[in-house]
Amino acid sequence: MEILGLLSDGLLLALQPINVGMILIGVTIGLFIGAMPGLGSVNGVAILLPITFLVPPESAIIFLAAIYYGAMYGGAISSITLGIPGASTAVATTFDGRPLALQGRASLALVTAALASFVGGTISVILFTLFAPLLASVALSFGPPEIFALMLLAFATFVGLGGDDIPKTVLSICLGLVLASVGFDEISGEPRLVFFDISGFLHGINFLVLAIGVYGIGEMMWTIDTTRGKITTTESRMTLRGAIADAGEFLRRAWRGTAIGSSLGFFVGILPAAGATPGSLMSYGVAKMLARDGNEYGKGHPDGVAAPEAANNSASTGSMLPMLTLGIPGSPTTAILLGGMVIWGLTPGPRLFTDQPEFVWGLIGSFYISNFFALVINLSFIPLFIWMLRMPFTILAPMIFVLSIVGGSAATKDMHDVWLIVIFGLAAFFLRKFDYPLAPAVLAIVLGPIAEPTLRQSLLLSSGDPMIFLNRPIAGPITVIAIILIFMPLLKMVRNRMRQQSEKTA
Amino acid sequence: MTMLSSFVTKTLGAAAVAFAAMSGSASAWEPTKPIDFVIMAGAGGGADQIARFIQSVAEKKGLTSRPLVPNNKGGGSGAEALIHLKGASDPDHTILVTLNSYFTTPLRQKGLGIDVKTFTPVAMMGVDPFVLWVHKDSGITTFEDWVEKVKADNGEYVMGGTGSGQEDSLVITFMEQNFGLDIKYIPYKGGGAVAKDLAGQQIMASVNNPAEAKGFYEAGDVVPLIAFSDERLAAYPDVRTVKEIGKDFSYYNQRAVVGAPGQSAEAAEYYQKLFETIYNTEEWQEYMTSESLSPLWMAPEDQTAYWQLQIDNHVELLAKMEE
Structure with missing residues (x-):
């Protein structure tokens, strides 16, 4: 077993005191950067990249990877306690994490998030260790038609996300797609939907801007409106026994979401176009679709927390794979890491595994160790987060508002986006009053920018023939499954109508 | 109050004079706040990698008294960055890392009203050649x-x-x-x-x-x-x-740094010196070799002439594309 030998060398390297120190500091920084709305792993890694000159390249990448990992754990914290997604990768965590917190079960949600993250992270590292070179060729075989088919599948799983009202779900998806197309059309090279020639629209509408607007501002107004500020999250103090009970409940009620998130997240992560955000959203959709009690999702189901959290950790490991084996970033954060590798004098690409085994295996070894420490550190901070929740809502609400605004401006450093957050927040509040589901819009703004160019590239490849999605060996089956899923609710609707009519006539 | 503030002003003024006398460079401009280091592309692309490399060299060698803060504005094929520079509230602290969209974007999006010749030349760090590849x-x-x-x-x-x-x-x-x-x-x-x-x-x-x-x-x-x-x-x-x-043609992507329009001559001189220092570091020279960049160092006045040449070339190339 050559791999085991290389891995044990890597683990030894990662366990050197300097590297363990790097992991501890990195994970802790990442945890807090991830928990700050608007700041995600991209910002953390980009800001701290220059200071990594003080240490050897192995330690530098271990440090940055630890930040990446920590941020994946941390993103869940504000999603659950405040209802604002801490990072784009944790948006799906708010869907069920927030309801759980409102029911006074924040500790269950936080423990579930931490454990699912750990399982997702660990499973993905094992897959990574065993199959890295093989999976690299899988990533290469995904061209534009395959990626579009996968996006279609993601949309299909989300048609069921909005509940029973399919027209409103479709409208919400369309709204998200329109927002996603604002800015610049890559294919024709022309600006489009730049409203009133405001230059801020040229960079498009950042997905976090919509997510913070909807889940930060919109959610806060909704809570104030429905509870008149008398919200009581009766969470008792966090006790060890409570934590153990939560862990037990995680094992019983969240294993399914964890399993789905770990595997699907990893797979989506290794595809260079996607990354952790689509990975976590898709995992949530699939977990809900496959669950027998799917209608409990969105009301505080532990599986709904576990699936996206397992997925975003799994995907973040996955996105290291194209970075290390192909030299192609799988996510915005790995793009920065890749730049870092060039700065440290390494050549990312297919030869990195053979030319720099110490670097690569040291990094892989550090994944195992980072995951362990991230879990321990995260769990030990949970009482602090619970304490925050016990503050009266009259204090929390302004805090959420401030964090949303700060988060919005931190993401792009542009006041334009802050105004958009406020506008989206107001719009989300009213749409919610009319019972429009908003998760599909958020999904659409994440997947739209991947789906649209790949659709158009595919059709350019085939000179306009849509059969390209059906007659390729990988794209074909995915497209067929997606189409079946999209029409399933319609079939159900028709069948129900017919049954009702036959009942009436009978 | 007035007495106090005038006292403060005088003291500070005296201190400043004393400091200037000590350092012996009374006229040298220095950045007084972090420098907005705008990148004409999104995070992770070729231009971004170069910008972050430059930033890291400046950081490592302690070349600037205030940090260069990378600011990705890749929207609209660089249009966002050009607009940002054109409207920069503090042109003395705003510089831009460019690629060839510096020439093509204003030509293709005339509505932007950008004239790159109003920008301030700083440094041509090198040019990136193109190669035809097959599997x-x-x-x-x-x-x-x-x-x-x-x-x-x-x-x-x-x-x-x-x-x-x-x-x-x-x-x-x-x-x-x-x-x-x-x-x-x-x-x-x-x-x-x-x-x-x-x-x-x-x-x-x-x-x-x-x-x-x-x-x-x-x-x-x-x-x-x-x-x-x-x-x-x-x-x-x-x-x-x-x-x-037998075809008289060559094409490169420029890796150049420019200052915002209206940048003061003193600030421009500071950045020109700064990037000349970075250009001459061992790190940058090695980077150019390993990434196959071709050197094309030129004085600021030559850069302006080079821009005009590139604009003319691109007008011609874009016109041919329309055919």
């Missing part, structure tokens, strides 16, 4: 074979490149028009995605910069056929240039 499984090893293959495919030969009306498509259009080819062009978001899809044989050829294709080249997946540089590239000594086969 090794195609069996093609020479440019002549390639031309034959493209002709035989009769419009079904697929190439990928970054964007539309940008560098890659201009180079491909040049080949179509000068060698009588008909190529199906697929625009991508960035050079990395193009290189990956060539390695995965989703597309048949690309005109990636050497830095983008290097990893796959070293692994033996892709084969260089011809370089669009004036002279053969040191890293690819066996690859002929387009000039060698």
